[in-house]
Amino acid sequence: MSNLLKENLKKQEKDGLSSNAGLNLSNLVFYNSGNATSTLSTTSTTIANAVVNSTSTSNISYSNSDTISDIRGINERLIRNKSNLSNSSSSKYTQSNKIFDNFSLDNLISPVENSDIEYTSDFGNEDNLMKIYNSSIYDYDEDNMSPYNLRKKYGNEDLTSSNWVKHRKHFFILSSAGKPIYSRYGDESKLSSLMGVIQAIISFYDVDNDEICCINTSTHKIVFLLKTPLYLVCVSQTNETEEQLKLQLIYLYNQILFSLTSVQLTKIFHDRVNFDLRNLLSGTEIYMDELSRKFSIDASFLLKAIRSFRIKNELRNSIGELLNTYRPKNILYGILTYNDKLINIIKPKKQNVHPLDIHLIINMISSTSFRSVESWSPICLPKYNSRGFLYAYVCYLNNYKLSDTEDSNSNTNTNLSSESPISPDSSKIMKTDVCLTLLSPDKNAFFELSNCKKKIEMIFNKNDILKNLSKIINKAELDIADFGIPHLRHVIYKSTKYLQFIETKRLPPYDEPSSYRRLLRSYKFLESKIHGYKKNLKFCYMLGKNELSLLWVRDDFELYASFSPFISKTIAYNDLLLIEKWFKKQDNLFITTSQVF
Amino acid sequence: MNFSGRNDAASANMKPIQVKLVLLGESAVGKSSIVLRFVNNEYQDNKEPTIGAAFLTQRCKLDDRIIKFEIWDTAGQERFHSLAPMYYRNAQAAVIVYDITKPASLEKAKTWVKELQRQANPNIVIALVGNKIDLANNRSVPYEEAEAYANENGLLFFEASAKTGTNIIEVFTELAKKIPYEQILANNKTLNSRTNGQGDNGRVNLNESENNNQDGGQCNC
Ligand SMILES: Nc1nc2c(ncn2[C@@H]2O[C@H](COP(=O)(O)OP(=O)(O)O)[C@@H](O)[C@H]2O)c(=O)[nH]1
Ligand SMILES: [Mg+2]
Numbered sequence: 001m002s003n004l005l006k007e008n009l010k011k012q013e014k015d016g017l018s019s020n021a022g023l024n025l026s027n028l029v030f031y032n033s034g035n036a037t038s039t040l041s042t043t044s045t046t047i048a049n050a051v052v053n054s055t056s057t058s059n060i061s062y063s064n065s066d067t068i069s070d071i072r073g074i075n076e077r078l079i080r081n082k083s084n085l086s087n088s089s090s091s092k093y094t095q096s097n098k099i100f101d102n103f104s105l106d107n108l109i110s111p112v113e114n115s116d117i118e119y120t121s122d123f124g125n126e127d128n129l130m131k132i133y134n135s136s137i138y139d140y141d142e143d144n145m146s147p148y149n150l151r152k153k154y155g156n157e158d159l160t161s162s163n164w165v166k167h168r169k170h171f172f173i174l175s176s177a178g179k180p181i182y183s184r185y186g187d188e189s190k191l192s193s194l195m196g197v198i199q200a201i202i203s204f205y206d207v208d209n210d211e212i213c214c215i216n217t218s219t220h221k222i223v224f225l226l227k228t229p230l231y232l233v234c235v236s237q238t239n240e241t242e243e244q245l246k247l248q249l250i251y252l253y254n255q256i257l258f259s260l261t262s263v264q265l266t267k268i269f270h271d272r273v274n275f276d277l278r279n280l281l282s283g284t285e286i287y288m289d290e291l292s293r294k295f296s297i298d299a300s301f302l303l304k305a306i307r308s309f310r311i312k313n314e315l316r317n318s319i320g321e322l323l324n325t326y327r328p329k330n331i332l333y334g335i336l337t338y339n340d341k342l343i344n345i346i347k348p349k350k351q352n353v354h355p356l357d358i359h360l361i362i363n364m365i366s367s368t369s370f371r372s373v374e375s376w377s378p379i380c381l382p383k384y385n386s387r388g389f390l391y392a393y394v395c396y397l398n399n400y401k402l403s404d405t406e407d408s409n410s411n412t413n414t415n416l417s418s419e420s421p422i423s424p425d426s427s428k429i430m431k432t433d434v435c436l437t438l439l440s441p442d443k444n445a446f447f448e449l450s451n452c453k454k455k456i457e458m459i460f461n462k463n464d465i466l467k468n469l470s471k472i473i474n475k476a477e478l479d480i481a482d483f484g485i486p487h488l489r490h491v492i493y494k495s496t497k498y499l500q501f502i503e504t505k506r507l508p509p510y511d512e513p514s515s516y517r518r519l520l521r522s523y524k525f526l527e528s529k530i531h532g533y534k535k536n537l538k539f540c541y542m543l544g545k546n547e548l549s550l551l552w553v554r555d556d557f558e559l560y561a562s563f564s565p566f567i568s569k570t571i572a573y574n575d576l577l578l579i580e581k582w583f584k585k586q587d588n589l590f591i592t593t594s595q596v597f
Numbered sequence: 598m599n600f601s602g603r604n605d606a607a608s609a610n611m612k613p614i615q616v617k618l619v620l621l622g623e624s625a626v627g628k629s630s631i632v633l634r635f636v637n638n639e640y641q642d643n644k645e646p647t648i649g650a651a652f653l654t655q656r657c658k659l660d661d662r663i664i665k666f667e668i669w670d671t672a673g674q675e676r677f678h679s680l681a682p683m684y685y686r687n688a689q690a691a692v693i694v695y696d697i698t699k700p701a702s703l704e705k706a707k708t709w710v711k712e713l714q715r716q717a718n719p720n721i722v723i724a725l726v727g728n729k730i731d732l733a734n735n736r737s738v739p740y741e742e743a744e745a746y747a748n749e750n751g752l753l754f755f756e757a758s759a760k761t762g763t764n765i766i767e768v769f770t771e772l773a774k775k776i777p778y779e780q781i782l783a784n785n786k787t788l789n790s791r792t793n794g795q796g797d798n799g800r801v802n803l804n805e806s807e808n809n810n811q812d813g814g815q816c817n818c
Contacts, residue, residue, distance in 0.1 A: 369644065
């Protein structure tokens with residue numbers, strides 16, 4: 001079938017149907033694994049035609065061509081917008097449709113002293129970038145919305161919705177057979193024509209035993225992750241790099257394994273190629289949605305590290321010892337978290353924890369469905385073992401006053417009368433955001449783990465641990481004032497050794513989600529420069545209209561910082577040294593000696 | 598029957614009778630909302646879906662007995678179906694929920710009834726609950742239809758709303774009244790003598806479930 005399609009497309013190309021393509025062909029750059037930098041090869045032109053002309057070649061409905069003209073609409077608006085900007089700054093770009101030219105390496109590298117190399121983007125360039133973000137793209141008001149509401153809000157969009165094409169970043173998951181499985185926005189079942197096109201593009205390369213990785217257009221980056229029987233695709237206007245987007249696709253893929261295991265996944269599609277996986281994944285969309293959202297507002301995914309909860313070493317250690325003392329016999333990990341931060345973890349001696357697994361667990365337990373109950377869920381930790389399920393006992397701990405007649409049973413005594421279902425005893429019980437997660441390979445271990453939780457909860461209350469934790473919660477967040485450095489606005493410190501990081505409180509301007517997203521984007525940009533550059537790059541900075549952001553990388557740490565844009569980079573650099581010294585002196589940042597058994 | 602008894606000194610000294618109860622039904626019909634209304638008297642719009650199963654307990658006083666409900670709230674999704682027997686196998690009571698605005702959810706409820714009749718404890722007391730009557734304007738399952746089905750199959754029947762609290766306590770009350778306690782106590786006695794008086798009489802025994810479930814392979818630790 002794909003052979004046929006290919007021929008058909010080639011024929012069209014000959015017939016000259018390729019002109020007037022919706023996407024800006026002149027700027028299409030294809031990367032595929034076989035042929036790393038084949039710019040505008042004939043094949044890529046053909047693929048672009050596949051996108052554009054598919055309506056005439058196969059059973060793809062008209063709604064699809066509507067979208068493409070919509071995309072073209074945005075495209076043109078962007079180009080117009082851009083050329084306006086370029087006219088005012090430099091005319092160099094007017095003929096080019098590449099909006100983000102200013103981020104090409106050539107413009108940015110300038111050698112500095114001591115083998116450190118810095119990047120800078122001058123004011124004008126960042127201006128361009130910001131204006132582009134502000135002008136055309138869907139205005140987000142989603143930061144305070146629950147995933148459930150988000151799905152309600154965007155879940156009914158389809159290719160013809162004018163808003164649908166404006167979303168800054170789309171994620172699609174389809175089966176190798178082209179069946180829709182997940183879309184971040186819109187109703188998957190209404191997107192089958194689009195999924196068909198994606199599948200056609202992918203199988204086009206498959207014929208030559210090649211794999212498509214990324215399509216760059218003047219406005220969009222389209223990244224593919226092929227994990228047969230699943231294809232994952234990201235369509236982004238966020239200026240994140242191919243590697244960064246690919247990592248996000250890897251997270252989504254692992255979220256699917258988290259729910260199904262690789263064994264089930266393979267078996268399902270082995271038995272029935274056309275299986276509709278949405279049946280099996282229903283209920284997990286919100287986890288995928290949450291991940292998709294967090295990619296832009298949570299540094300964990302950029303840093304590939306675990307967010308740690310800052311507490312005194314003694315307290316952290318005594319918590320770890322208590323957990324270890326009362327731990328159930330047969331568990332893999334015992335994890336104590338406060339919201340999205342890790343307080344401590346206990347684990348078998350030889351077993352390492354992978355940040356990705358922890359991220360998926362934390363993403364799951366932050367769902368409201370885990371509040372007020374004890375949960376027992378089969379989950380798969382892909383980095384630990386993608387083939388099998390573990391059973392996760394999850395319970396948020398309660399803070400309660402121990403009565404004199406110590407009753408290990410904290411249940412409320414109520415009667416069935418409707419007037420007052422809650423007894424006075426329960427008013428002393430206070431819910432906390434401290435969550436205990438125990439992972440067991442035994443699906444019958446629930447009551448054993450539940451009893452352990454009771455003991456742990458009681459011993460924590462006896463030792464005032466929950467009370468102490470709730471007391472220090474304000475102090476647990478790193479305050480920028482602690483550094484005593486003027487003009488410093490934000491810091492992230494990651495330990496490469498422990499794969500953990502800590503971040504300062506989001507003070508103005510970063511209490512605004514849009515500003516924080518912008519800050520993360522600049523960090524992402526710096527990260528891509530440091531890690532994407534061949535030579536051993538240690539330091540780079542970016543000066544923008546809103547802030548001066550810097551990244552300094554050494555063997556054992558990565559330090560991201562943001563300063564007022566009016567400060568010189570030399571001063572900022574010296575401040576970085578001070579900040580790093582400060583961090584080196586702290587002993588309460590990370591879990592350095594986790595309890596092993 | 599007197600249902601309003603407070604938790605006085607006499608009853609506090611009594612050992613509660615444990616009643617294992619399981620909630621079943623299609624996802625999003627309101628199972629979790631019903632339990633949370635019953636146990637904590639709380640309700641949340643836009644409750645996020647349960648993953649796996651959730652366990653809750655609630656003590657109640659019925660006449661001169663103290664009953665401790667041990668409740669398994671299961672996730673309705675397809676992929677957890679194979680785990681369901683683990684939760685209903687030893688249950689003495691089941692609440693099967695459908696959504697009165699979704700006819701398909703009643704059909705799903707009926708398949709649960711059949712599965713329980715085939716595979717659960719033969720003395721299990723089942724209540725069929727049509728949830729979301731606060732949305733009666735959008736009703737698409739007639740009261741009479743569901744009631745007739747319930748009568749045919751010997752189920753308790755209620756329409757209720759977790760959102761407003763209507764009929765929620767009644768569901769659990771009527772279930773509690775129909776449980777054959779003498780039998781449970783007798784069972785517990787034999788169980789106690791066998792297991793040397795373990796404290797967890799009559800709870801959902803996860804340990805009895807078979808080990809050949811198709812879980813996609815056990816992990817290797
Ligand atoms: N209007 C209304 N909505 C309800 C009621 N009970 C639950 N819901 C909503 O229905 C959805 C699914 O509820 P949930 O308890 O998670 O269902 P479950 O999947 O069966 O556990 C949530 O958005 C609830 O807020 C009710 O009595 N009335
Ligand atoms: Mg539920």
